[in-house]
Amino acid sequence: MNESLLRALVPAVIGILVRRGADFSAAEDAVQDALIEAVRGWPDDPPRDPQGWLVTVAWRKFLDAARADASRRQREEVVDREPQPGPTEAADDTLQLYFLCAHPSLTPGSAVALTLRAVGGLTTRQIAQAYLVPEATMAQRISRAKRTVSDVRFNQPGDVATVLRVLYLVFNEGYSGDVDLAAEAIRLTRRLAAVVDHAEVAGLLALMLLHHARRPARTGADGRLVPLAEQDRSRWNTGLIAEGVAILQAALARDRLGEFQAQAAIAALHADAPTAAETDWVQIVEWYDELVRLTDSPVARLNRAVAVGEADGPRAGLAALADLDPALPRYTAAAAYLHERDGDRVTAARLYAEAAQSAPNLAERGHLTRQAARLNAQLRR
Template sequence: MDETVLRSIVPGVIAVLVRRGADFAAAEDAVQEALAETVRGRPGGEESVRDAKGWLITVAWRKFLDATRADSARRAREERVEGEPAPGPVPAADDTLQLYFLCAHPSLTPASAVALTLSAVGGLTTRQIAEAYLVPEATMAQRISRAKRTVAGVRLDRPGDVATVLRVLYLVFNEGYSGEVDLVAEAIRLTRQLAVRADHPEVAGLLALMLLHHARRPARTTPEGSLVPLAEQDRSRWDTGAIAEGVRILQAALARDRLGEYQAQAAIAALHADAPRAEETDWPQIVEWYDELARLTDNPVVRLNRAVAVGEADGPRAGLAALAEVDAAVPRHAAVAAHLHEREGDLAKAARLYAEAAHKASGLAERDHLTRRAARLNARLR
């Protein structure tokens, strides 16, 4: 059975088990065991092909009953179970959206919410999630277990906060790629799934933003893994299909006149994607969108990026004036200052700031990129 198909139906299967009497943690464990059995090569014959969701529910329900019978503390729950439902078509009820809300519950830390979303909604195994985040499997298992205990008493019929769900999916997207699972692709898949179920312009805005950023991925690094700045990227390598889809989704969302931060970010990404060459970028319009974004969210990173845009639209001095209003402790502040001073012609100061930014960089690729910038300017100053 196709793994992608299985993962897409996992949220609905968990929700069915919860409606039948399983608590969330037990339901999620049972589904993960059912998935593991499938991966090991016992797909259930023709029945699993005709009705994948129904078959997975049947196997997961058996796993749940086995676990219930093996645990004396759950005897009372077992007595409420009327027996194993016969395999067959599953009711059309879809609780996937409620499961999104549950996994993004405000009582969870961002890291726990992301891990639980990837497990319960994404259908990833604990090992896959651990590899993606470069942590031991036991550590990730503990994190997921704690998250499940936290939401154990939360009912699926309570209204959820779309904004919280979107923040969790955005966190997944920003993790990028590592290990066996491509978290960027996974975030896009889950956001597509959410967009089908939640008629909300910000869901569409986030999906458009992801597609527009993901479209530039092939040009973001050299074959050796070095970062390539946006202005220096080979735009012929950008995915025009993803760009076209992202723009189409964004235009439909903006037409609803309910602007949100993800739509504004997507609009900025669309303007970058629309420029055939870096020199043709519509920086004044990008500044306007950053002004909109700053009104929507009090985020210092937005003001930092706005300073870059102002520097491109009105010159480096104007950019530095805008940067002076941003807290110097904001990540990448020194890198932006270095870029603007380099454009203004103060190479010595730019070199010092690039070196400072490299020291503060969190990732190896970014650190190497900034170090090379500093070295290049120092070589010119000799």
């Protein structure tokens, strides 16, 4: 059974049920029940029209639930108009589902979970495994999210920027459990790009592809984090890089620059360099200037300071870093790197050790700890 095809049909099937009279929450529940039936039955008896099959079964699931729920007697008129199986409606409500699942009233975590469930077609168990939480906890999160958006009109205009931030959150979760969330985010962003004409959607897709292309080289055989400068570039996926660059170039040609296009341009410059020493840091600083202009993000300013240190020397980087809040995530690690580049191994070793204590994950903590140990070993010689 083609699980990717099955999941790709979910948004359209939910949309059809909603237009037939189901509310979003009931429609999404019914489609999930239909997916379970598909997993059980399709391997032995695949349907000729997968979407039509899902619509028929999901609609019956919805009707059964509506009839069984005394509090939904007002739906009787809808129930009595049960359509016969046949060709499914052609309208595509995928974009409205993206907007609904990324509604501003939802917390980022709830928006991510609802997007993965309703647009991505993942089960609650898969989402829970990906986020390393109990299935019951994730089920409650999704139920609360559905209740929150239950009164939102399905055809209400949404905000593409909010959808993109949710997809970027999914992408940055990477891989956990049996779901590769980075790959899932790319799949969902491709689908979004197919239904909306927006330069920033293309920018985000390009950014994801360019980052994902480096994934095979990010960890060593022992599982340790490998910094960008030390990665084996022969392991980068050149096909994804070429696709990402082509998508980015087309987006930039539209002259509607946004933050994801700027980030993708920086990633493309890294991907274009045959070696770390050949990286065009001057251009990267220029793109960080654009990114800071667009977002005024402290994180962008921090990354710009490191790039300035590469382009103009570590002392210039430290001067740029001095204007920022030391409480910023990864500030201490950046300072440690620039101090080491400047030859101050004593300060760098101390800062690496401090940075390790506040590292956001075990891989980064291990890397920073090893950096501090390496410098301390050199100082003892």
